[in-house]
Amino acid sequence: MLGDSFTALCGGALALNLLLVFGILALLAWNGGRYFWQRDLVELTMKDGRKILGEVWEEEKRPTEGPRAGVDRLRLKTGNRDLAGLDFAWIDRKDIARIATPPKALLVERLEYGNFYGSIREIHAGGQVAASGPDASWRAFSPLHEAKLAERKTVEKLEKGDIGDINAAIEALRLDQKRLDLATLAPAEKARRAEALGRELAEREVEYQKLADRLSAMRAALDRDTVVLEAADGATKEIPLSGIVGAIRPNAMSGVAKSVLYLQRIWSFVSDDPRESNTEGGIFPSIFGTVMMVFLMSFAVVPLGVLAALYLREYAKQGPLVRMVRIAVNNLAGVPSIVFGVFGLGFFVYLIGGSIDRIFYPESLPTPTFGTGGILWAALTLALLTVPVVIVAAEEGLAAVPRIVREGSLALGATKFETLWRVVLPAAAPGILTGMILAMARAAGEVAPLMIVGMVKLAPALPVDGHAPFAHFERKFMHLGFHIYDVGFQSPNIEATTPLVFATALLLIIVVTIMNLAAIGLRNHLRKKYAGSAV
Amino acid sequence: MPELVPSPPEVAAVGPPPGAPDHDPAFSPQIDDPILEIDRLSLWYGEKKALKEISLKIPPKKITAFIGPSGCGKSTLLRCVNRLNDLVDGVRTEGDIRFEGESIYDPNLDINRLRKRIGMVFQKSNPFPKSIYENVAYGARIQGIKKKADLDEIVERSLHRAALWDEVKDRLDESALGMSGGQQQRLCIARAIAVEPEVILLDEPCSALDPIATARIEELMQDLKDQYTQVIVTHNMQQASRVSDYTAFLYLGELIEYGDTGRLFINPTKKQTEDYITGRFG
Numbered sequence: 001m002l003g004d005s006f007t008a009l010c011g012g013a014l015a016l017n018l019l020l021v022f023g024i025l026a027l028l029a030w031n032g033g034r035y036f037w038q039r040d041l042v043e044l045t046m047k048d049g050r051k052i053l054g055e056v057w058e059e060e061k062r063p064t065e066g067p068r069a070g071v072d073r074l075r076l077k078t079g080n081r082d083l084a085g086l087d088f089a090w091i092d093r094k095d096i097a098r099i100a101t102p103p104k105a106l107l108v109e110r111l112e113y114g115n116f117y118g119s120i121r122e123i124h125a126g127g128q129v130a131a132s133g134p135d136a137s138w139r140a141f142s143p144l145h146e147a148k149l150a151e152r153k154t155v156e157k158l159e160k161g162d163i164g165d166i167n168a169a170i171e172a173l174r175l176d177q178k179r180l181d182l183a184t185l186a187p188a189e190k191a192r193r194a195e196a197l198g199r200e201l202a203e204r205e206v207e208y209q210k211l212a213d214r215l216s217a218m219r220a221a222l223d224r225d226t227v228v229l230e231a232a233d234g235a236t237k238e239i240p241l242s243g244i245v246g247a248i249r250p251n252a253m254s255g256v257a258k259s260v261l262y263l264q265r266i267w268s269f270v271s272d273d274p275r276e277s278n279t280e281g282g283i284f285p286s287i288f289g290t291v292m293m294v295f296l297m298s299f300a301v302v303p304l305g306v307l308a309a310l311y312l313r314e315y316a317k318q319g320p321l322v323r324m325v326r327i328a329v330n331n332l333a334g335v336p337s338i339v340f341g342v343f344g345l346g347f348f349v350y351l352i353g354g355s356i357d358r359i360f361y362p363e364s365l366p367t368p369t370f371g372t373g374g375i376l377w378a379a380l381t382l383a384l385l386t387v388p389v390v391i392v393a394a395e396e397g398l399a400a401v402p403r404i405v406r407e408g409s410l411a412l413g414a415t416k417f418e419t420l421w422r423v424v425l426p427a428a429a430p431g432i433l434t435g436m437i438l439a440m441a442r443a444a445g446e447v448a449p450l451m452i453v454g455m456v457k458l459a460p461a462l463p464v465d466g467h468a469p470f471a472h473f474e475r476k477f478m479h480l481g482f483h484i485y486d487v488g489f490q491s492p493n494i495e496a497t498t499p500l501v502f503a504t505a506l507l508l509i510i511v512v513t514i515m516n517l518a519a520i521g522l523r524n525h526l527r528k529k530y531a532g533s534a535v
Numbered sequence: 536m537p538e539l540v541p542s543p544p545e546v547a548a549v550g551p552p553p554g555a556p557d558h559d560p561a562f563s564p565q566i567d568d569p570i571l572e573i574d575r576l577s578l579w580y581g582e583k584k585a586l587k588e589i590s591l592k593i594p595p596k597k598i599t600a601f602i603g604p605s606g607c608g609k610s611t612l613l614r615c616v617n618r619l620n621d622l623v624d625g626v627r628t629e630g631d632i633r634f635e636g637e638s639i640y641d642p643n644l645d646i647n648r649l650r651k652r653i654g655m656v657f658q659k660s661n662p663f664p665k666s667i668y669e670n671v672a673y674g675a676r677i678q679g680i681k682k683k684a685d686l687d688e689i690v691e692r693s694l695h696r697a698a699l700w701d702e703v704k705d706r707l708d709e710s711a712l713g714m715s716g717g718q719q720q721r722l723c724i725a726r727a728i729a730v731e732p733e734v735i736l737l738d739e740p741c742s743a744l745d746p747i748a749t750a751r752i753e754e755l756m757q758d759l760k761d762q763y764t765q766v767i768v769t770h771n772m773q774q775a776s777r778v779s780d781y782t783a784f785l786y787l788g789e790l791i792e793y794g795d796t797g798r799l800f801i802n803p804t805k806k807q808t809e810d811y812i813t814g815r816f817g
Contacts, residue, residue, distance in 0.1 A: 407619055408661040408723070412674040412730055413651030422673070427664045529710070 028506040035499030036265040038250045038258050041105040041117060043232060044076070044091060045098040052089065053105055053117040053232035054078035068092065077496075079107075079115035083235050087114055088495045103252045104134055108229060109245040111275060114496065116239075118231040123241075125225040137227070141247060144225065148241045155218050163215065166208045168467045173201045178363035269503065278458065278487050279497045283504060288462055289375065289455075289477035290444060290511060296379035296473075297386065297443045302436050304383060305390025306425075312391070313398045314420060333388035341449025344381030349373055349453060353474075369474050373454030375463045376473035381453050382446055386439035393438065397431020398424060426526075433523040437516050444512045447481035455479045457486050480508040564781060564794050570595040570734065570764050571616060576630035578611060578620065585611050587788045588630065593781075595733075598756060598765045600779035600796065602772060604811065608788040609768045610658075613736050616766070617653040618646055634734075651678070654727030658739040660719035662711035662726075667703050670711045670722055674730035689729050697725035698755055717748025724755065728763075735759070737767040741774065753778050772812055776800045784808045 039055045046052065054076040062071045072093040081087050108116040120137035123130045123144060131140035177197050180190065223240040230236045248261065272282025308329075316322045353370035361369040370376075401424045409419040425432075447455075456476045463475045488494070488501035569592035578586040586608045593599050601609035614620045616632060618639060632639045639649055651674070662670050671690045680686060690707070694700040699721045703714070711722055720740055727735055737756070741749040756765055756778050769775050775782050776796060783793040784807075792799060792808045803809040 402661070404657055404659055404661040405663060407622070407655075408657060408663065408726075409673070410622070411617060411619060411650055411655035411657075412677060412726065413647045413649075414673075414677045415647055418677055422676075423663050423665075 025506075025509070028502050028509065031499060032503035032506040035503055036262050036269065038107075038248070038253070038261055038265075040101050040251050041107060042076075043100045043102050043105060044096050045100070046091075046095055047097045048095075051232040052076065052078060052091065054089070055117075057088070062092070075495075077115075079117045080113075080231050080235075080237075082113040083231055083237060087493060101251045104138075104249060105251050106134075106138070106229075106247060106249055108227075108247045110239065111243045111245060114276070114280065114493075116229050116231070116237070118229050120227055120247075121230045121236060122228040123225070124228070124238075125241075127224075130225075138249070141227070145241055145244060145247070148222065148225065148244075151218070151222055152242050155215065155222060158211065158215055158218070163208070163211050164467070166204060166211060170201065170204050170208065173197060173204065175363045177201070182362055270507065274458070277492065278483065279491050279493050279500070283478075283480065283483055283507065285459055285462060286478040286480045286483040286504070287507065287511060288464075289459070290480045290508070291515070292463055293375055293379050293382070293450075293477060293479065294440050294444050294515060296375065297382045298436055298440055300380055300383035301386050301390050301439050302432065305387045305435060305439075306394045306432055308387070309391045309394035309398060310420065310425075313395050314416075314424075329388045329391050333392075337385055337446055338448045340381055340385045341452045344377055344384070344449060344453040345373070348377040348380050353377060372474075373452065373476060374474040375454055375477045378450050378454040378477070381449055382443040385446065385449065386442050389438045389442065390432070390435040393435025394428065394432045397428035397434070400431060401427045429526050430523045433519055433526065437519045437523070440515055440519060441512055444508070444515065445481060447479065447485065450479055451482065455482050457482070457490075480504055480511065484508065566592040566594045568595065569593055570635060571766075572633040572636075573612070573615075574631045574633065576612070576615060576628065576632060578608075578615065578629075579627045580623070581625045585788050586615075586628075589785075589788075589790045591783055591790060591793050593764065593766060595764045596760060596762070597780040598760060598767060598778055599781045599783065600775035601766070601768045601783050601785060602770065602775045602811075603785035603791075605770065606787075607785040609785050610738055612785065613738055613766060613768050616734070616736055617650050617655055619655070621646075651730050652732050653734045653736060654730060654732035655736040656720070656723050656727055656738065656740045658742055660716060660723050660743070662714070662719050662722055664710070664712060666708045667711045667714070667722065668707040671725050671729050673726060678730065693725040693729040696728050696759070697721045698751070698758070699725055715748070717744050717751060720744060720748070720752060721755065724752075724759075728759070732763065734764045734766065737765060739768050739770065742770070749774070772800075784811060786811070 041053055042056055044052045044054075056074050057077050058075045060073060060075075062068055062073050074091045074093065076089050076091055077087060078084060078089050079087055104119060105117065106119045108118075110116060119134045120141060121134070122132045123137050123140050125144055130144070131137040177194065180193055180197065183190070185193070222242040225241045226238050227241055227244070228236055228238045250258070253261070269282045270287060271284050273285060274283060275281035312322060312325065316325075349372060353368070353372065353374075357365060357369050357371040405423060405427065406419055409423045410416070414422070454476050456478065459476050459478045461472075461475065463472050463477050464470060465472070484501055484504050487497045487504065491497045571593040573589055573591050573593075575588045575590050576586055577584065577588050589608075589612060601612060603609050611620065615628065616634075616639070620626050620628070628640070634649070634653065637644070663673060665673070668690055671693050672686045675686055675689045680689070691700065691704075694703060699718065702718060703722075711719065714722060720743075724735070724740075741752050744752065753774065756767070759765065767775070767779065779796045781794065782796045782799045784791045784799070784803075784805075786807055792803060792805045794804075799808065800812055803812060
């Protein structure tokens with residue numbers, strides 16, 4: 001009888017846990033997913049005659065005390081931040097005279113100042129009015145805009161490609177000059193080399209100047225063609241065509257078209273760079289930074305943890321000392337993560353990174369290279385944080401390999417090392433991978449220590465690019481966990497970014513899940529390979 | 536074939552040298568050219584004395600069986616021969632074992648080389664969690680053989696020798712852990728043979744097998760007699776009488792009687808031996 005109710009209690013606890021987990025996932029998916037769906041644009045005609053165009057984001061009863069308490073109100077995304085100063089407006093329902101969904105209402109997504117809601121009045125191209133009136137302009141818009149987008153791509157390619165290459169080359173030459181200054185050489189030789197470097201630098205700078213001129217000409221051409229947009233209240237705004245990401249008439253779109261748009265938006269969210277201090281655009285650099293940091297961490301933590309576990313389990317004489325080390329290792333897992341962050345800053349960044357700078361990069365000083373937070377130091381800090389998990393799991397994996405299997409190897413004349421390397425470690429590999437999976441999950445969600453060892457709000461470049469040596473471990477990086485904090489709590493436009501917090505959180509969970517699934521797949525593959533293996 | 540003359544009961548062929556502490560000389564066969572000679576070997580697990588001054592000679596290319604009730608020390612004795620007991624904490628030995636005349640406790644002896652020359656098959660089959668091929672090739676790889684052709688030849692020859700080739704030749708790359716218990720045990724024999732040892736120690740190799748698989752292992756042991764010295768530990772007296780040429784009976788860490796299998800089972804000289812083989816205890 002008592003046993004039955006205990007069973008029910010256990011089952012109930014499990015059910016509650018599952019409910020909480022699925023509840024949080026559903027909340028994230030709903031709020032994050034809804035953000036990408038294009039709502040209809042509504043045009044409100046107010047009782048005082050004003051017209052407001054926007055998207056209804058929510059509806060609630062006015063919470064404040066006073067004469068209007070309890071009145072229904074709408075939160076409207078009105079966009080046009082450059083005109084109104086704000087993206088959002090609260091409208092009391094009783095002030096509204098009429099609500100309409102005009103089919104020609106236009107939404108323009110811009111590179112700056114967020115969305116514009118209204119209509120196109122004119123398009124200026126090639127120095128003259130190319131189209132006038134909402135319908136004619138709308139028809140003329142798409143081809144002109146597409147041409148501009150292509151043009152903008154070439155400009156970006158020039159900026160990141162050729163100009164980036166030249167900048168890198170010039171920077172390298174400057175460093176060569178400084179290195180030459182520091183070097184101890186015969187004065188004649190030094191002068192000769194300095195002259196050669198100076199000559200090369202001058203050549204490069206001429207090249208750079210040519211490209212820069214070309215770039216500014218292209219930029220000017222890019223900005224020459226403009227659109228004149230008109231808001232619902234009649235205010236107008238002229239913006240360059242190249243500053244427009246896309247324009248749609250949502251009220252005239254079919255369900256299929258909206259679904260396609262939905263998928264496109266999700267894709268650009270995961271593949272684009274952020275804009276407007278992370279409140280718009282995509283979060284690709286954060287995804288990339290998170291994944292790369294976790295991979296670097298895994299490469300560091302698995303060998304470290306496995307070697308330590310091998311010593312503890314296979315070589316060390318079991319006694320009070322080893323027991324104490326084990327307790328210490330387990331307690332290490334309970335140290336607050338910010339402590340690891342501070343340690344990482346002091347040890348990795350200042351001590352090791354500073355030494356590396358003094359020895360290998362004296363020419364860049366006082367600008368630090370490795371002596372400042374970077375993705376490598378962040379990964380190593382997290383490796384320290386997660387190494388207890390790997391040690392414990394690896395020890396369990398090793399302990400589960402039966403003695404008789406080890407004896408089988410020894411009896412064939414294998415040394416202890418050969419036995420460990422060829423039989424015990426492969427058999428313990430699934431257990432070790434379990435440890436790695438736990439470590440990755442922990443590391444991917446960790447934010448606090450990273451804030452002081454190399455994670456930033458906005459990194460100018462990815463840690464991997466086309467310039468040698470391609471992987472730049474000293475660079476700072478962006479991280480999904482920090483992105484959530486930054487966008488949700490440090491943003492100048494909280495109302496607009498709240499859905500982004502949900503979407504980013506969902507994405508973080510998805511990224512962690514995918515990495516874990518990959519590791520689990522690898523583990524299952526190994527298990528199958530050693531079917532019925534010990535662990 | 537060494538000349539085998541059962542000693543008269545009153546004369547001990549193998550025994551302590553004069554002046555040794557009072558030792559009950561077992562009745563032992565005359566073996567002139569032993570490959571292994573165990574000389575007054577005692578072993579302690581901590582405080583517990585598990586083997587008591589055991590002396591016996593094992594002839595080459597014969598099958599010698601150690602029998603006795605559980606806990607009599609027969610497996611411990613076997614594991615002394617390839618020094619696997621060294622791995623157990625708190626084990627201490629006295630006395631000596633000579634393999635081809637040289638002490639295996641010689642500090643200069645390469646223990647891994649010794650274990651290559653004295654192979655072992657365990658009570659529970661213990662294939663490595665690898666493919667069938669890699670299991671058999673393991674010893675060769677340890678010895679540094681890398682050429683695929685050489686390894687292929689060793690694997691095929693060893694599996695043939697262990698009468699396993701026809702059963703597994705089409706699935707060499709599959710995990711050894713997917714084989715039946717009997718096949719796994721023959722794989723372990725193949726694995727032991729692959730390093731070309733001189734002696735094979737078998738520690739109750741059939742205790743986990745059904746009668747058919749047991750019969751196949753016994754048959755295999757007979758086939759291997761021409762090339763290898765085999766020492767088998769078994770608690771199955773029928774098995775000892777079926778397969779072995781010589782049998783040693785151990786009881787409570789002591790060697791009670793050692794002799795030609797036919798003679799020992801039909802005409803034991805010791806009361807304890809007789810009681811055991813007739814099933815009065817054990």
